[in-house]
Amino acid sequence: MKRILTGIISAGITIGVIAAWIIWSNSSFEETFYAMESYKIEETVRVIVLADLHQRSFGPGNETLLGRVRALRPDLLLIAGDLVNKGDPDWDYAVDLCRELAEIAPVYYAMGNHENEALYGQDLNKKFLDGAALGEDPEDFSPLLLNPRVWEDLEGTGAILLQNEAATAEVKGAAIRIGGLSTNASSFWPHSGQFVTRFVEEDPESFKILISHRPEPVMEYIPDAAIDLTVSGHNHGGVIRIPGVGGLFSGAEGLFPVYDGGWYEREGMSLLISRGLGSHGLPPRVFNQPELVILDIN
Amino acid sequence: MLFQVIDNYRLALTGVSLLLAACGLLVLLNRSRQGLRTLLAEYRAVRRSWSLGPLVLAVFLLNCFLLPASLRLHTSAEITLHYSLASQGLNPNGTRFNQADILSAQVLEGAIEKGALEGITAQDLKNAIQVRPVVQGNSYSEDAYFISTQFVVQYDASSETASQDGEKLLTLVTQAYKDWFVKSYSANSSILRLDFSSAEGADYLDSCLFLAQTAQSIGEYMRSMSGEEPAFRSSASGETFQSVSALAYEVEETLVERLEAYVLEEGISRDPGQYVNRLEVANVFMRFNAQKAAASNENMLEAITMYEDDMARIVLVPTYDTNNQFYMSQTRIGVDDFAANANHYADEKIAVQEKIAYNDHVIGQLSGRSGGAEDKAEALIGQIRRELTRIAGLAEELVKEYNARQANRYMTAVVSSAEAQAMKLAAEIAARTVLFAAGLRLCWFSLAGGRKRR
Structure with missing residues (x-):
């Protein structure tokens, strides 16, 4: 009896310690620094990538996160989607954060699947889009907006929203063309492919960054496109990271995903995947501290 | 604590x-x-x-948390140099490579700035980081002589740096070092930013000279870059260093020569009187130089006549060649020296006379002409400037692309990660x-x- 009791107490303490450790390790974020070279950039341009926050706050009003972003002095801020949760989207959270970020540096925001579900009622799957009343342009999803006011509020923060769109940022004498793609692999054609083709072909002298919340459509359709950098998130680093092995699973790739996080060079494409800053539902992130990505382009 | x-x-x-x-x-x-x-x-x-299980479990849990945490305090990175001169202990520009540069104040301050690290100074970082070659050679014997191209950067936390993650610190230091290295040793393309303002208002023939020199400097620079990697081709323009060099020389040999020929043929100048005076004064000095060269040449020839019979004609020196084969080498002696000097002065005299003749020709062309063909000359100058600017732009893009690629090739830095x-x-x-x-x-x-x- 005593042995059983000892065993139960030991197991309880172990589980308690591990749970406390998971909560503690997820309460802060680590910073990952990357560097890449390009002849298109004269002076070093610093880009900070925020992905998969899922309404997560680091400190009251996200002040810890904002403080670090401010201190790191970015030239561009890229939001790679999933700022809010699909079930209970807190748009005020997104608006406040975008407004604060826009005061630090120009913000370019491409939607993730959670925003899309919250904005359009469903993720941008082929079946949904093919049957939807899109109008003449199959790549313009604005007729599907459930609440256009949300979109306007986000635009009102100063952040540049990129939904199958591109914008040019002039940074330190360099032209940086940033595009946003948020369809998935199934709906890439015909609901994003033409935009990406235009994005690749126009303005070849600019440094091009494509924000694609999901890495899969890019790697499936355009791994050899003339895009200098693709920035993604979505897979949360594989949620549970097994030390020495990598991420355990992702929604798109299943167990042991290839694109769980980090820097990838594939067929001429540089792909930077953030492990993200938050999570959504269970399981929690284990051995997978939230990550703020800082990239210096020299 | x-x-x-x-x-x-x-x-x-x-x-x-x-x-x-x-x-x-x-x-x-x-x-x-x-x-x-x-x-x-x-x-x-x-x-x-026995019921020691809970205690062992407690120690196991402590091990699970404290041993990985210690990796944050002690970690290392490996820097490998890939350029060809590294194996000779040199930087890409031929100067001596110094591993201490990795921990120079400039690099460490760069790392602190890059990471926006608070409460930590460059000196704190320097105290916590050491650099050593992966293979340590020495100069005591030839066998032990080894120039390492790989260096280990070891971080051992001190109380000042303990709040930082070692992996992050070494990432920042190695990135800052790479930035510094590339900035210090990559090809400088500032020569390609052309500035024509110094030739503004210059006389037409002076403009010809200036434009020819500009074209030559682009051509020479591209030729020297071609020496580094002849096959390098721009992904944007498809040009190579050699092809851009050829474009620059082509401008000199066609457009600039056409401008010069036109200016001489039409005898145009912004101020013909002043220009002719300048050439006449230059000719006076050059005639002195020509006379001096002619006299020196004659002296040398006279010296040869005077001493030829008394001086040895051939001196053979026993020598070994590079294959260790014995042979008799003929060495230069006094008469050879006189003859070489005589040739030199004769060449100098001819070169100066050539310039005088050219100036006389220009004076003849400019004297008594009323001008009136300046517009075409100005148009030609404008055309040459535009062409040179275009070629310089191509060259600059090419150098930038080459530098960006070289930056990736100069070195790799691998930081040992906790996950690995x-x-x-x-x-x-x-x-x-x-x-x-x-x-x-x-x-x-x-x-x-x-x-x-x-």
């Missing part, structure tokens, strides 16, 4: 484990006269009744837990035996 705990945990745990084991062994040695069989029987009797060391760490956690459990059991058994006897 936490830094001290984490930093000394390994040592403390090993010490406690060994102390427990030693205590247990000493007590057991003392009881060894009871016989091994008795002790074994006693061990079998008590082993199931997971297997080693798991083995260490298991080994240290087992060592502690063994020591604890041994001690507990020996003391349990003692308690039982009492």
Whole structure:
């Protein structure tokens, strides 16, 4: 009896310690620094990538996160989607954060699947889009907006929203063309492919960054496109990271995903995947501290 | 405080484990006269009744948290140099490579700025980081002489730097070093930013000279870059260093020469009187120079006539060639020296006379002309400037692209990540837990035996 009791107490303490450790390790974020070279950039341009926050706050009003972003002095801020949760989207959270970020540096925001579900009622799957009343342009999803006011509020923060769109940022004498793609692999054609083709072909002298919340459509359709950098998130680093092995699973790739996080060079494409800053539902992130990505382009 | 705990945990745990084991062994040695069989029987009797599990579990959990945490305090990175001169201990520009540059104030301050690190100075970082070659050679013997192209950057936290993650610090330091290295040693393309303002308002023939020199400088620079990697081709324009060099020389040989021919043919100048005066004055000085060169030439020829018979004609020196073969080398002697000098002065005289003749021709062309063909000359100058600007732009893009590619090739820096060391760490956690459990059991058994006897 005593042995059983000892065993139960030991197991309880172990589980308690591990749970406390998971909560503690997820309460802060680590910073990952990357560097890449390009002849298109004269002076070093610093880009900070925020992905998969899922309404997560680091400190009251996200002040810890904002403080670090401010201190790191970015030239561009890229939001790679999933700022809010699909079930209970807190748009005020997104608006406040975008407004604060826009005061630090120009913000370019491409939607993730959670925003899309919250904005359009469903993720941008082929079946949904093919049957939807899109109008003449199959790549313009604005007729599907459930609440256009949300979109306007986000635009009102100063952040540049990129939904199958591109914008040019002039940074330190360099032209940086940033595009946003948020369809998935199934709906890439015909609901994003033409935009990406235009994005690749126009303005070849600019440094091009494509924000694609999901890495899969890019790697499936355009791994050899003339895009200098693709920035993604979505897979949360594989949620549970097994030390020495990598991420355990992702929604798109299943167990042991290839694109769980980090820097990838594939067929001429540089792909930077953030492990993200938050999570959504269970399981929690284990051995997978939230990550703020800082990239210096020299 | 936490830094001290984490930093000394390994040592403390090993010490406690060994102390427990030693205590247990000493007590057991003392009881060894009871016989091994008795002790074994006693061990079998008590082993199931022990309840050391929670303590071992606690130590296991501590190992799981504190041993990985210590990796944040002690980590390393490896920098490998890839350019060809590295194996000779040189920088890409031929100057001496110095590993101490990795920890220079400029690099460390760059790392601090890059990471926006607070409460840490370059000196703190310098105190916590050491650099050493992967293979340490020496100059005592030829066999031991080795120039390393790989360097280990070792970080051992101090109380000032303990709040930072070692992996992040080394990433920042290696990135800052790479930035500094590329900035210091990549090709400088500032020569390609053309500035025509100094030739503004210059006379037409001076403009010809200026434009020709500009074209030559682009051509020469591209030719020297071609020496580094002849096959390098721009992905944007498709040009090579050699092709851009050829474009620049083509401008000099066609457009600039056409401009010069036109200016001379039409005899145009912004101020013909002043220009003619300038050439006449220059000719006076050059005639002196020509006379001086002619006199020197004659002196040398006279010296040869005077001393030729008295001086040795051939001196042969026994020599070994590079293949260690013996041969007789003919060395230069006094008469050879006189002859070489005579040739030199003769060439100088001809060159100066050539210039005088050219100036006379220009003077003849400019004298008595009324001008009126300036518009076409201006248009030609404008065309040449535009063409040179275009070629300089192509050249600059090419150099930038080459630099960007070289920046990736100069070196690689790999920081040892905690995740990559997971297997080693798991083995260490298991080994240290087992060592502690063994020591604890041994001690507990020996003391349990003692308690039982009492």
